[in-house]
Amino acid sequence: MIKIVNATERERRAFIEELKLRVGRTDPETEQKVARIIEDVRTGGDEAVKAYSEKFDGWTPDRLELSREEMEELSARCSGEFLEALKRAAANIYDFHSRQKQQSRIDPQPNGVIMGQRVRGLHRAGVYVPGGTAGYPSSVLMNVIPAKVAGVGEIVMATPPGRAGHPDPNIIAAALVAGVDRVFLMGGAQAVAALAYGTESIPKVDKIVGPGNIFVATAKKQLYGVVDIDMIAGPSEILILADSSAEPEYLAADLMSQAEHDPMASAILITDDRKLAESTVSALYRQLETLSRRDIIERALDGYGAVIVCENIKEAVEFANQLAPEHLEVCCRDPFEYLGRLDNAGSVFLGNYAPEPLGDYFAGANHVLPTGGTARFFSPLSVDDFIKKSSFIYYTKDALMGAAGDIIELAETEELTAHANSIRVRLEE
16 A cells, blocks of 8 residues: 655656656557557448447447437436536536637738738537446536537537447436537447548547547547547546645545546655654545445555655655646645646646545536646647637738848748749749
8 A cells, every 4th residue: 555755856756757657558469459440440431330339339239329319318317416516517617618718810010911810619529438437427528618618610429338328328418518419329449430530420520539448548549640639648646745734634535536546546645744644644544444446546556656755845846847747736834835836737726625526527627637747748628629720911012022032032041942933923023
């Protein structure tokens, strides 16, 4: 289980490098299997998707798409309390993301030049939503609502059929609340391939987002370029930066909230208070007894958990920036004191009453976050992921003549004489 360590800077760096080794590894056999599935779907269309549904899901569908009536019938099976909570969460997510929306612009200049940029949503986006034990309605909201805010023309969702073609009603309810246009019952690499290439009944999309198992992740990676993707997500991560003011019971609960995702999930507490570290580990053992996913939590904490005692909070901040965690909690007396120094994190949770699950479900910020240290250069899923931009340029004749000499000089320096000629022919008018 989790241990308390006094780690030097060198040891902390080594630990970070070890954690990053979890990410991005795919065995050659999986790569080959996925490549074969992708090619089969590319050439075989609907029949290939149905064949793989029978092989992997034990279901032979007459049709792949759910009707609107079927979606509403499935949603009606959900509890009223769940549906209301879903709607309140969706409202928060919509409000947060609506503030990210960019506008087209036009910039006229005094000399008659007009520059500008046109911003618009993608034509069609695909959202993959896992089913079974990994069915997360919250992921539907987090992936679909930014696309709706961005103005995506059509949002297509793929989710595994479940036993005998019965999908998770909670996922379908979330799809209706979020505003999904079409839902197809298909999972795995075959679903990703169908969205990327299109089939007789499944429309080709411009971008695929959403989590999935190793086959889904590998298919997204192999199909990048055919379509855009969000990211290749690794195991979940939480880092908690805490001082003596923190509550051990809260810290223990938050560490395990991420450890229960996956045996490869990482859960780390770093503090300058040895007593807090010891109290947190004791609280963790007590709480663990009551949790349904105890086995997964124990394996995660044993493999990738740690309680690190450092000399001071400055060291803890440096560690956080080096690790670049997916989730970063700051449980200190004045958490805002550190916000400006924490440069590398997917999402930052400030104070004792902003636990990570608040972000997963309800606050409104997106929970699709960079993992494996990629928060150094990647950002959370946002409206920006569902838009495209085109610049436009208008010059008058006089304005072009004024710039002609510079353009010709630059083109000829690069030995692109046809570029220079394109300008010269206009000078000869």
